[in-house]
Amino acid sequence: MRVSLKTKAIIVFTAFMVVLITLSADTLIKYETLRKQLADDSLKSDMVLELSNEIRLLTSRELIDTQRYLLRLEPTPPDELRVLSREVYYLQMRYLKLPLNQEERFLLERIRILNFRTEEQLTIAVYLRALGREEEARMQMLKTAPQVEVLLDKMNNLISLERLRYGHITAQSQATSVFLSRRIIAIVVVMAVLGLGLTALITNRVLRPIHQLSHATERIGKGELGISVSTRRSDEVGILAAAFNRMSQSLKKSHTELDQRNQQLKFALDEKEDFLRAVSHDLGAPLRNISGLAVSIEQKLGSALTPDARMRLDRIRVNAERELDLISDLLDLSRIKRQEGRIETVDIAATIKSVRDNLTFQIEEKHIRVVSPSDWPTIVADRNRIRRIFQNLIENATKYIGNTKNPTITLGWDVTDNGFQFFVRDNGPGVKPEDKQAIFYVFRRGGGVANTDGKGIGLATVKSIVETYGGQIWVESTQGAGATFYFTLNVSTGLETVSAEGLSHAAK
Amino acid sequence: MPSQSTQHKHRHGGLRRLFFSLLFLSLVAALGSCSLTKRSNSGPITFGIAAGRNGVQGAKLAVEQINASGGIKGRELKLDVAENGDADSAELSIAIATQYLDSPQILAVIGHPNSPATLASSQLYNERHLVQLVPNATSPLLTEAGPWTFRLCMSDTLQGRQLADYAVKQMGAHTIAILFVNDDYGKGLKDVFYDRAKELGASITMVSPFDSGPEFTPILDYMKQTRPDFLFLALRTGSLMTVGRWLSQHNFHPKLLAGDSVNQWQLQRDDRVMRELNGLRHTIFFWPTSMDAKVQEFVRAYQQKYQRPPDDEAALNYDAVFLLKRAAEKGTATRQGIRDYLDSVGAANPAFEGVAGRVAFDRNGDSDKALQLAVIKDGKMVPLDSSAETSRQ
Numbered sequence: 001m002r003v004s005l006k007t008k009a010i011i012v013f014t015a016f017m018v019v020l021i022t023l024s025a026d027t028l029i030k031y032e033t034l035r036k037q038l039a040d041d042s043l044k045s046d047m048v049l050e051l052s053n054e055i056r057l058l059t060s061r062e063l064i065d066t067q068r069y070l071l072r073l074e075p076t077p078p079d080e081l082r083v084l085s086r087e088v089y090y091l092q093m094r095y096l097k098l099p100l101n102q103e104e105r106f107l108l109e110r111i112r113i114l115n116f117r118t119e120e121q122l123t124i125a126v127y128l129r130a131l132g133r134e135e136e137a138r139m140q141m142l143k144t145a146p147q148v149e150v151l152l153d154k155m156n157n158l159i160s161l162e163r164l165r166y167g168h169i170t171a172q173s174q175a176t177s178v179f180l181s182r183r184i185i186a187i188v189v190v191m192a193v194l195g196l197g198l199t200a201l202i203t204n205r206v207l208r209p210i211h212q213l214s215h216a217t218e219r220i221g222k223g224e225l226g227i228s229v230s231t232r233r234s235d236e237v238g239i240l241a242a243a244f245n246r247m248s249q250s251l252k253k254s255h256t257e258l259d260q261r262n263q264q265l266k267f268a269l270d271e272k273e274d275f276l277r278a279v280s281h282d283l284g285a286p287l288r289n290i291s292g293l294a295v296s297i298e299q300k301l302g303s304a305l306t307p308d309a310r311m312r313l314d315r316i317r318v319n320a321e322r323e324l325d326l327i328s329d330l331l332d333l334s335r336i337k338r339q340e341g342r343i344e345t346v347d348i349a350a351t352i353k354s355v356r357d358n359l360t361f362q363i364e365e366k367h368i369r370v371v372s373p374s375d376w377p378t379i380v381a382d383r384n385r386i387r388r389i390f391q392n393l394i395e396n397a398t399k400y401i402g403n404t405k406n407p408t409i410t411l412g413w414d415v416t417d418n419g420f421q422f423f424v425r426d427n428g429p430g431v432k433p434e435d436k437q438a439i440f441y442v443f444r445r446g447g448g449v450a451n452t453d454g455k456g457i458g459l460a461t462v463k464s465i466v467e468t469y470g471g472q473i474w475v476e477s478t479q480g481a482g483a484t485f486y487f488t489l490n491v492s493t494g495l496e497t498v499s500a501e502g503l504s505h506a507a508k
Numbered sequence: 509m510p511s512q513s514t515q516h517k518h519r520h521g522g523l524r525r526l527f528f529s530l531l532f533l534s535l536v537a538a539l540g541s542c543s544l545t546k547r548s549n550s551g552p553i554t555f556g557i558a559a560g561r562n563g564v565q566g567a568k569l570a571v572e573q574i575n576a577s578g579g580i581k582g583r584e585l586k587l588d589v590a591e592n593g594d595a596d597s598a599e600l601s602i603a604i605a606t607q608y609l610d611s612p613q614i615l616a617v618i619g620h621p622n623s624p625a626t627l628a629s630s631q632l633y634n635e636r637h638l639v640q641l642v643p644n645a646t647s648p649l650l651t652e653a654g655p656w657t658f659r660l661c662m663s664d665t666l667q668g669r670q671l672a673d674y675a676v677k678q679m680g681a682h683t684i685a686i687l688f689v690n691d692d693y694g695k696g697l698k699d700v701f702y703d704r705a706k707e708l709g710a711s712i713t714m715v716s717p718f719d720s721g722p723e724f725t726p727i728l729d730y731m732k733q734t735r736p737d738f739l740f741l742a743l744r745t746g747s748l749m750t751v752g753r754w755l756s757q758h759n760f761h762p763k764l765l766a767g768d769s770v771n772q773w774q775l776q777r778d779d780r781v782m783r784e785l786n787g788l789r790h791t792i793f794f795w796p797t798s799m800d801a802k803v804q805e806f807v808r809a810y811q812q813k814y815q816r817p818p819d820d821e822a823a824l825n826y827d828a829v830f831l832l833k834r835a836a837e838k839g840t841a842t843r844q845g846i847r848d849y850l851d852s853v854g855a856a857n858p859a860f861e862g863v864a865g866r867v868a869f870d871r872n873g874d875s876d877k878a879l880q881l882a883v884i885k886d887g888k889m890v891p892l893d894s895s896a897e898t899s900r901q
Binding site: 079082086089093096097100102106109110112116117119120124128130133 | 597598599602606627628631649690691695699715716717718719723726729730733
């Protein structure tokens, strides 16, 4: 049976809440009971102590007043004693109604009876004095004195007994209060532990597998293919883990296949390059011989040669040299991808100027107008290679511009996310759509350009260089309305020459 | 990861265990909080009694009669008689009350026989809920003892006031000396009497505690000097006899009035005492020579069983048993049931006609009775029809 993560979460949460609510409710009830008990106890204790103190005070007054009267210190009339005695009595009765324990009740009863007897004895003394029997009165008073002492002593006993008892009750309340405080702390701790447990649970059950998944994904991203995570769980996380593992496996499989293909391709490419270099080299040597032989024949025989023979020798030499050029270009092309370019600051403006100087003859011959922006960026790249790009593209443009009226070559550039984009535009016949890809490959020149001079290697070289800088090259063209060759270079600027406003620099 | 899974299961199990133990604990607590209230509904019904010898005899006679006529709804009635039940010691009465309260079969208690014992124990009966039916303790403070204390005799609040009325209005008392026994009974009764007599315009020449014993004689000497024409004696029988002797010796004869705490039989045993106390009027709760058939039947049965006539205490305890029997019969035979029934006697339920008069409880559990007096006349004790002479409030 599959129990979903949600159900588990609800079960755990409910259990957690039940525990929490039970504990809290219990503690609240206990607290409330304690609060009531404390209030009750303090009220009782106050009443008991107040009353016992009052009784002691009154009784003392009753006894002392009587004694003072008997000693003729005060003319206290017997009626006042009666009133006092009555007050004492009703106070005692009020006292009896309090919630006393057995010990206190007994002590209070003893006090009451002792008080009754003392009252009687003192009354007798009072009346003896009133009768003028002074000596008897004095004797009676002396007889009463220890009884009075005992009574007052007993009352002090009672008061201290109560102090003790209510002190005990207070101590108990305090103990309960401490217990409750501990309970509350315990609840907080339990809550914290449960919370931590829950968090750990969530971490273990939910976050950790997800974290593992994301970690594994990262590892896959870094190329560690084929790793898998645990799929022991039956919930959503388990399903996700299984899907992840399937993905990981198939990714590894296709990656391995791709790798193999890549290896094969690389091997094939290397083979091709080797072949190209060998061919160029092996072809170069005989050609140089041919060219050299042609020159030496011409020099040795000189005037002995007929004009016709001289012309033919010249053609042999020229053709051989052209072939050598071609082979040199091919070698260059093969080197571009194999050799790292130099890293130096390239001033594009200077590069363009140098290229235009080189091509002055072609440009002026065809009356081509070259439009170039005044500011160019400086980039970090191999100067010769960058020069080669512009050289080839502009030369291409002069070659293919044909007999257009007002032939114009426009140069421009722009900033991209990773570097720069440049273009070279002509207003010649343009490129046929089917040739837009082909023209960038070696020996494949655009159709309809049979009369045009060229070895069919320039654009391929440009493409190779652009690609070494992580860039792209493409052509946009409408037939009969010229062609624009765009290329991008992912390079940094050497010196910051890009002005804030110069984001687009196409010359108008 | 596999260990996590088991760990989780374990923890989950722990939580579940915790939950169920909490549930269990709360159930136990709930069960524990309701005490076991089940009591048997068969077997004997038992009342406790703390009384003097006469009181116990009166109660036993009542129990015999009840059991002879089928008990209480077929259940036997039993008395649990307290030892030293007649002591006026508060300590003893507390011990007795505690014993009764701790015995669940005791459904009600008759007692105690005097004000000090009754007052002290009433706190416990009311705190712990057991009916205390008081036959003859008169202290005014019992009025406020609580809802579990009921009293068959009249309260001193009522008695003292009626006695003062009688003294001033009927007996023409002007100058009154008051002697009282210095305990809850004497103090309660004399205070009410004192206040009412003053209110009625009498002058009080002295108020003094008194007891039997030669050392108390100066009090009587002084009393004589104050020349009262009336002597109110809130005393018990012994000191009453001392006063009588002294008055006779000193040829001093104020009018005499006493409260209820007079043992008629003790006085009647001695002709000299009866002569010395000639003219003494005092409160009675029961008059054995009443023409009431119920009283005569009670006196006959009592005389037959114990070879002597019944007194106040015997009659009031006899009545107490019958009243409790009616409560257990008409109400439910539980402590609470008996209290609830008694509470309504004379209100929702009819008043109780006993040998010692009619019982109807007011909201304080006091029985509202009319003052009855007897007088010693020519060596004999005769009842006075006081209701005609006394104005009842």
